[in-house]
């Protein structure tokens with residue numbers, strides 16, 4: 248791609264030469280000033296459905312004004328020569344869980360819209376407000392289900408974020424009303440008893456599931472399903488599901504499955520990339536060594552792409568899903584590309600390129616796969632302003648080197664991308680990633696604090712809340728996040744293993760925040776949130792007792808950012824030892840630990856526990 252700056256300069260010069268007054272006058276007369284306006288010339292254009300060998304695409308004010316050949320372009324409009332490149336609509340990832348920096352990461356890889364299938368609705372509302380104010384041009388657009396529909400203890404409740412659950416058909420209308428009030432764009436429903444993955448968890452009854460679908464439809468919302476197995480998928484489709492947010496990986500498709508989906512006019516988001524991960528294949532590993540993608544991946548992205556869910560007691564297989572995709576294609580069921588990022592084996596944005604590759608491996612033509620990430624999700628999710636290169640559509644555009652309609656991996660070779668006609672500064676992002684990766688590397692090679700060699704953090708035998716290294720223990724509560732929970736700590740007599748002292752922690756969880764907490768925090772670095780290399784240790788070991796409630800041990804790492812990894816433990820009236828491998832905290836190797844916490848919450852109410860002999864081993 249080359250920018251024809253000559254035309255631009257001629258345009259500018261002409262304006263200055265004629266008279267500055269003329270330019271000002273034009274603005275005063277409401278003649279539109281070209282903003283986010285340019286022409287991409289001679290690109291191969293995939294318009295969302297078909298490919299044409301060479302077209303010009305004219306963008307004006309962030310929208311596509313014209314597509315074709317030989318239109319007369321005003322002199323001041325920038326012309327981008329894209330001979331040999333392919334222009335595509337920005338990708339729509341139809342299954343993500345969006346939080347943190349996800350939307351920024353997604354955009355850099357050409358995903359201009361993410362369809363989130365469960366996140367905190369307050370977070371989604373914040374992002375959508377930025378969108379509405381035009382402050383999101385370096386981030387993917389977001390559509391979201393907000394919370395998902397599940398039962399107490401069902402899938403979706405295990406992540407530490409309280410989810411409003413329901414158990415009977417009568418609750419469905421009010422439940423859906425609450426989601427609509429929160430801004431949900433569609434309704435996500437969980438129908439999965441965990442058996443495919445060797446777990447046995449409660450799930451919605453068929454009657455309740457049907458009532459939620461009906462309530463969603465009555466309010467003009469799509470009902471989209473997470474299912475666990477083929478039978479669940481059939482139940483959901485028979486009950487009126489609009490789409491499946493995953494395929495099943497428990498069995499080969501039955502002979503009638505594809506025709507059943509077709510007869511109900513439902514769509515399917517196979518999420519082959521996460522099904523690979525579920526089948527213990529690190530789906531994203533090949534992306535981390537692809538030079539077209541690797542420079543834009545953060546250290547955390549790379550670590551997560553190399554992960555999988557690991558061995559399951561049952562043997563789900565992504566190959567079953569590929570067979571199902573083949574049969575769905577024959578039955579003309581709409582297939583949508585979705586990644587389920589950021590599950591193990593995935594990363595926002597990058598994984599869409601793996602999903603496209605897997606869809607082609609499942610029998611889709613390159614054009615069909617590209618449509619699955621553009622026009623098809625736009626149609627199924629009623630996003631009428633995007634997913635196509637046509638006059639009037641948003642200029643969410645992706646220009647890649649080569650021809651993805653012949654080699655699907657060419658989508659990774661991004662030359663330029665635009666959101667609403669604003670070009671994304673990928674070079675700046677790449678530089679930022681490089682500097683963060685360098686910092687992370689320096690942390691990995693840093694020596695551990697010498698006082699941490701024994702592994703003992705605190706036995707409290709000084710009678711004070713001291714620690715052998717770092718900057719000691721302090722009370723931590725959700726007040727830093729606007730919460731009202733309170734906590735206190737004091738050293739008390741009667742430690743574990745007949746020792747003299749232990750640390751007593753009590754407080755009151757006020758609630759109101761999804762992650763409400765109060766408790767104690769140990770900072771291993773010389774100042775708060777400095778990271779320390781504790782990778783010579785393999786587990787966190789401590790003794791605890793208390794009021795019978797369940798508490799959380801939380802580990803913050805620099806690479807994990809602001810979201811802690813956590814493990815829960817339930818204390819009894821007698822001292823008991825607990826041990827958690829460091830790797831059980833989101834797979835960390837402990838090289839960049841910034842804080843270790845023991846906290847109550849998010850359940851509200853008063854709490855009290857004691858802790859002693861906190862060690863790393």
Ligand SMILES: [Zn+2]
Nearest residue numbers: 343344364587
């Ligand atoms: Zn998901």
